[in-house]
Amino acid sequence: MSLEPGYLTYPKRRLGYDHDLYRWSALRDRQPVSWPGGKTVAVWICVSLEWFPILPGDTPFRAPGHMVTPYPDYRHYTSRDYGTRIGLYRLLDAFAQAGATVSVATNSTIAERYPAVLADIVAAGHEIVAHSTDMNGTIASGLPIDEERALIATALGTLERVSGKRPAGWLSIARSQSWNTVDLLREAGVSYCCDWVNDELPWRFNNGLINLPLNHELSDREIIATQQHSAESYAEQIGDAFDWLAGEAATRGGRMLPIHVTPYIMGLPYRIDAFETLLTNLAGRAETWFAPGGEIVDAWSAQQ
Amino acid sequence: MQDGMADPGLYAFSPYRGRPKIVWPGGKTVAVWVAPNLEYYEIDPPANPQRKSWTRPHPDVVGYSHRDHSNRVSHWRMADAMSRHGFPGSVSLSVALCQHHPEVVDDAAKRGWEFFSHGIYNTRYSYGMDEAQERAVIEDSMATVLAATGQRIRGWLAPALTHTPRTLDLIAEYGLDYTCDLYHDDQVQAVNVKTGRLASIPYSLEVNDHFGFFVYHMSPRAYADTLIRQFERLAREGEASGTVMCIPLHAYLIGQPHRIGPFERALEHIAADGRAWISRAGDIVDAWRAQQ
Numbered sequence: 293m294s295l296e297p298g299y300l301t302y303p304k305r306r307l308g309y310d311h312d313l314y315r316w317s318a319l320r321d322r323q324p325v326s327w328p329g330g331k332t333v334a335v336w337i338c339v340s341l342e343w344f345p346i347l348p349g350d351t352p353f354r355a356p357g358h359m360v361t362p363y364p365d366y367r368h369y370t371s372r373d374y375g376t377r378i379g380l381y382r383l384l385d386a387f388a389q390a391g392a393t394v395s396v397a398t399n400s401t402i403a404e405r406y407p408a409v410l411a412d413i414v415a416a417g418h419e420i421v422a423h424s425t426d427m428n429g430t431i432a433s434g435l436p437i438d439e440e441r442a443l444i445a446t447a448l449g450t451l452e453r454v455s456g457k458r459p460a461g462w463l464s465i466a467r468s469q470s471w472n473t474v475d476l477l478r479e480a481g482v483s484y485c486c487d488w489v490n491d492e493l494p495w496r497f498n499n500g501l502i503n504l505p506l507n508h509e510l511s512d513r514e515i516i517a518t519q520q521h522s523a524e525s526y527a528e529q530i531g532d533a534f535d536w537l538a539g540e541a542a543t544r545g546g547r548m549l550p551i552h553v554t555p556y557i558m559g560l561p562y563r564i565d566a567f568e569t570l571l572t573n574l575a576g577r578a579e580t581w582f583a584p585g586g587e588i589v590d591a592w593s594a595q596q
Numbered sequence: 597m598q599d600g601m602a603d604p605g606l607y608a609f610s611p612y613r614g615r616p617k618i619v620w621p622g623g624k625t626v627a628v629w630v631a632p633n634l635e636y637y638e639i640d641p642p643a644n645p646q647r648k649s650w651t652r653p654h655p656d657v658v659g660y661s662h663r664d665h666s667n668r669v670s671h672w673r674m675a676d677a678m679s680r681h682g683f684p685g686s687v688s689l690s691v692a693l694c695q696h697h698p699e700v701v702d703d704a705a706k707r708g709w710e711f712f713s714h715g716i717y718n719t720r721y722s723y724g725m726d727e728a729q730e731r732a733v734i735e736d737s738m739a740t741v742l743a744a745t746g747q748r749i750r751g752w753l754a755p756a757l758t759h760t761p762r763t764l765d766l767i768a769e770y771g772l773d774y775t776c777d778l779y780h781d782d783q784v785q786a787v788n789v790k791t792g793r794l795a796s797i798p799y800s801l802e803v804n805d806h807f808g809f810f811v812y813h814m815s816p817r818a819y820a821d822t823l824i825r826q827f828e829r830l831a832r833e834g835e836a837s838g839t840v841m842c843i844p845l846h847a848y849l850i851g852q853p854h855r856i857g858p859f860e861r862a863l864e865h866i867a868a869d870g871r872a873w874i875s876r877a878g879d880i881v882d883a884w885r886a887q888q
Contacts, residue, residue: 294725294728295725300732300733302716305716309639309696318667318668319668319672353652433654433655466658470655487658488657489662489665490668491668505661507852509662509852510853510854519809528817532853532858534853536856
């Protein structure tokens with residue numbers, strides 16, 4: 293037995309990456325950034341606000357959190373709706389209490405179906421980030437480019453029409469992109485996406501699009517739904533992350549803590565208290581700058 | 597190994613009780629080594645017939661960019677924490693990292709870390725290779741690391757833990773001293789090979805950060821406590837005969853901001869204890885070899 297000779301050739305073995313999407317850069321070598329008001333840790337809260345059709349799509353893949361049982365899956369359909377009806381409002385109250393403005397990565401179908409929800413988010417000063425159309429709007433290589441272009445246009449157009457403002461940011465479902473996504477987002481006028489988790493500050497693709505890294509390891513989906521830790525443990529872990537970043541920021545320039553939460557996960561009665569306490573603690577720290585993604589990107593861009 | 601046999605004949609069976617006493621330098625009871633995996637995962641690798649690299653169509657954005665975090669952010673965070681408490685690394689290296697990000701390899705070399713091979717890329721697997729192909733990977737590893745760091749590699753951890761029946765014989769033939777691929781012991785042990793000699797050094801897969809976080813789903817503080825418990829037990833047992841504790845790491849996991857603080861406290865505990873011989877893989881194998 294032997295492998296095809298091509299398995300032992302390495303045509304992209306060279307200085308830098310094995311792709312041309314973006315260039316390598318080590319965080320520690322970059323010019324330090326500073327945040328407004330002398331704050332040193334930007335706390336970026338990003339809520340994923342999602343609508344799951346009871347008829348799930350598997351093209352190109354089924355979204356995390358989607359239907360599980362044979363049709364009709366009342367259990368998951370309604371549990372996800374709970375997030376939009378109840379959990380989101382608990383989160384909005386918690387943000388108001390902590391004085392935090394946040395990003396809400398929103399399926400455009402939410403805007404179409406529930407414009408009042410969108411109005412409540414916008415009225416509180418939060419930012420709308422485009423998050424595809426609905427939870428059947430997944431992207432991966434294999435999705436025809438025209439379909440992907442149309443999906444991005446629909447999501448941005450609908451959110452612009454309902455909210456009155458075209459979103460500057462984009463979050464793909466499951467952070468999954470095709471080879472075409474970076475260029476299609478740029479072509480659609482998006483200024484930043486949140487899909488690549490390789491860094492802790494914004495950086496720019498070669499085509500000009502910015503990536504604002506939304507650490508999936510710190511998300512409630514990863515820590516609570518996947519790793520099955522309690523909300524209290526989640527809050528402790530985020531607190532530890534903040535402490536570490538604040539320590540680094542004291543000598544190395546501004547840092548960012550991304551807090552990615554999901555209404556149907558964090559917005560439950562037995563979890564929300566721990567989350568509120570976390571926000572209260574963060575609000576009490578002198579280093580904290582609560583900011584939506586777009587403001588962080590703008591502050592960073594102005595220093596490049 | 598004995599290819600095709602039910603018992604692969606990797607080593608002699610040797611129960612823990614009644615072994616000759618291994619003594620570590622300075623009368624320490626447990627040799628502690630840290631094994632950072634400095635890796636490069638390709639964004640669009642060719643498929644191995646027996647194992648897919650990525651679970652999603654390429655580009656697997658989260659899979660690729662999570663690992664890229666090591667080479668942009670978390671390597672230095674992890675390495676600084678190790679250096680602050682006097683822990684050198686013994687690096688499991690995707691040798692193509694020497695081409696892609698020499699800055700990371702240079703940083704490790706400047707800290708006095710040792711390098712062993714973890715294959716060319718962690719997205720190229722050994723399954724299905726013929727002998728000439730496997731030799732090419734070993735020779736490439738030796739030449740690449742020598743050119744980049746001046747070091748002759750002494751050890752091997754198969755890329756993504758993918759083996760063939762001939763790997764151990766081949767690395768011994770090329771003069772390598774140790775393998776990290778066998779998990780049968782808490783002490784250095786002799787491995788059966790066709791020519792030359794080879795030792796297995798415990799790589800402690802069970803306390804690998806990947807196992808801690810993604811197999812056992814530990815919180816960062818629970819993982820740090822696990823390392824301390826592992827250390828305490830092996831330090832106590834090492835009074836009878838010196839034991840080995842390895843801490844196998846990936847910067848993109850241990851160097852995340854919620855994990856590095858508790859991890860550093862575990863390093864601090866081990867360094868302050870006084871029973872640890874904090875060392876590198878090659879030095880541990882040498883100290884064991886001198887007592888055979």
